[in-house]
Amino acid sequence: MVKVHERLYVGDEGSCRQGSPELAVAHACKSPCHQRSVGYKGSLAQKHPQYLALQHSHDLYLNIIDPPLPLFRLETFSHFLSFAEEHHGRGGSLLVHCNQGESRSPSLALLFLAKRLGAIPGESFPAAEAAFVTLYAKYRPGQGIRQSLTEKWGLLD
Numbered sequence: 757m758v759k760v761h762e763r764l765y766v767g768d769e770g771s772c773r774q775g776s777p778e779l780a781v782a783h784a785c786k787s788p789c790h791q792r793s794v795g796y797k798g799s800l801a802q803k804h805p806q807y808l809a810l811q812h813s814h815d816l817y818l819n820i821i822d823p824p825l826p827l828f829r830l831e832t833f834s835h836f837l838s839f840a841e842e843h844h845g846r847g848g849s850l851l852v853h854c855n856q857g858e859s860r861s862p863s864l865a866l867l868f869l870a871k872r873l874g875a876i877p878g879e880s881f882p883a884a885e886a887a888f889v890t891l892y893a894k895y896r897p898g899q900g901i902r903q904s905l906t907e908k909w910g911l912l913d
Contacts, residue, residue: 757851767852778849779851790820814843820854823898836852859897881905
């Protein structure tokens with residue numbers, strides 16, 4: 757778990773824990789976190805009410821993988837930003853983790869820093885990314901999430 761900003765941490769699967777009032781957790785991984793929380797194996801029907809996300813108090817479970825194609829839905833980013841803003845705004849800390857801590861979780865932290873906290877440039881994804889890599893050296897976004905954030909950046913306000 758790496759601190760990237762005041763009360764904001766990025767981690768990998770080893771950082772996974774139950775959220776609390778002091779540390780809310782955004783679990784940015786389909787397997788095992790989203791699958792376990794919703795209770796399924798394999799894939800979930802897209803019409804399922806928790807297909808994209810399930811929130812339990814201080815935990816947000818995102819059905820998010822890291823494909824090479826830009827398959828990310830705007831709603832996934834919106835769920836995360838609302839959750840992050842709510843918990844960080846209350847004065848608590850926020851941990852965002854994925855399986856390896858290189859692509860999904862740091863990309864979400866970057867998004868929050870740029871679009872909600874104004875801690876890094878928010879005018880474009882490339883500008884935010886250039887600033888973020890100085891905060892988190894392990895950042896290695898997959899092609900799909902990089903392309904999605906580049907294309908959807910202006911819609912994520």
